[in-house]
Amino acid sequence: MLDIREQREELALNPQIMEIQALVLRNIHLARILGVQHTTQAFSTAGELAAAFQGRLQSAGQTGEEAMGKAKEDHAGIIRLAGITDADLEKVFQQVWIYSRLTNPTNQLLEEVIAKIDGTEKTAVFASGLAAIDAAVRQFVAPASHDGEKYTRGGNIMVIGSIYGGTYAQFMNTCKETGREFRHLSITDFLKDGLPDDTSMVFCESSNNPTLKVVPLNDVAQEAKRVGAVSVCDNTFTPLSVRPVENGIDLTVTSMTKYFNGQSEDLGGSVSGSAAMIAPFLDLHEGRRMLGGAIMAPRVAKEFLKHLATLPERLLRVTQNAKGVRNASEKAGFRVKTVEDFPEYAAMRNNAIPHSVSNGMVALFMDDAQQASDFVDAMIRAGVSRGAVSLGSEHTYYCIPSQTTHSEMPEDELDRIGITPGLVRISCGAEPDLVERFEQVLADFAFTQQ
DSSP, X not given: OOOHHHXXXXXXXXXXXXXXXXXXXXXXXXXXXHOSOOSBOOOSSHHHHHHHHTTOOOSOHHHHHHHHHHHHHHTHHHHHHTTOOHHHHHHHHXXXXXXXXXXXXXXXXXXXXXXXXXXXXXXXXESXXXXXXXXXXXXXXXXXXXXXXXXXXXOEEEEESOOOHHHHHHHHHHHHHHSOEEEEEOHHHHHHHOOOTTXXXXXXXXXXXXXXXXXXXXXXXXHHHHHTOEEEXXXXXXXXXXXXXXXXXXXXXXXXXXXXXXXXXXXXXXXXEOHHHHGGGGOTTTOHHHHHOOOOOHHHHHHHHHHHTTHHHHHHHHHHHHHHHHHHHHHTTOEEEOGGGSHHHHHXXXXXXXXXXXXXXXEEEOSSHHHHHHHHHHHHHTTSOEEOSOOSSSSOEEEOGGGTTTTTSOHHHHHHTTOOTTEEEEEOOOOTTHHHHHHHHHHHHHHHTO
């Protein structure tokens, strides 16, 4: 087994990682060359502006040429050292984007990187993960309608397995307001019965929040195609190591706030898929990004580009910590799971990425809510973690989902999908001494429970 130094070298020399990293660095430089991104694009004439709004203008024309010329003068050194070509600059400065709520060059640089990570043709970024999910539902699932004579119910969203409580609440609210329908299937029931024929969209998480159970994405994709449904996978927990599109899924959604940021500093969300699937989101007049208004700010997009440069290394470090925390918990006699404990994960993972990379998530099952609370309190007091509901940070976070992230769900639903009162969700950070400190506190805690 490779030591951590050898694993870092393996990761740095991995062809897919190298390709992603090269694109990240190029686009960081291009974002810097772009400078401050204004909210609206200037055009040389009223006719050009009208043509842009009607989708007839192919390039920014004279204003784009002037901006590009100035950038070449101001950033000659960066352009030369980073190997930025005229074609790269033209793609940025001649882009017709009109208004930042629709799209903008800075966000497009970020979207290009995320599409590369997800293995898709295109990506659209949003202000948050929930904004991205909401856009997908409203874009592809019809609401109820009434023409004065006949009522037609909205489309049916089928959810497979456990999902984030905020997503559950959003589905419930959207369906109540719009006449769409939302139903929940356990993974076991899905594998036994498949999808109802009237399914419009099937939604799942690659690794369930918080139980970490893995949904068989190939089966989901095949069933979705059989019934003519759009398949959507929330891949927030398993970036790089899973590419849902390679398992046949139509759309990959990610809460970028988590691993893509890694610092718990900015909110963001993304939807990735084929160019044909992403195009409707970006339609100038009817796209959900324009209608919903939940696009990411360009300044935030620059921050995400910067943090994505460290994504592979961060995932390596948190994966190692999760393995250590898992082993320590099991030795202390507690039931514990990581995503790698599920054989379905190995079947769907992106094997072009080294197996030293998965994620930092650990599901620790205490006997009851009181024991879970005592455990979390002990860790917080010792400074081994923070009590917080986010995840994917370089800092370790602990929460009890039944009391926090999934408290919107009714108790019978929590019980059905395996979210017990004593379940503790641990998002391991990248702290170099996490496992050692965790073991010390856990030993003391286990002794008090005897």
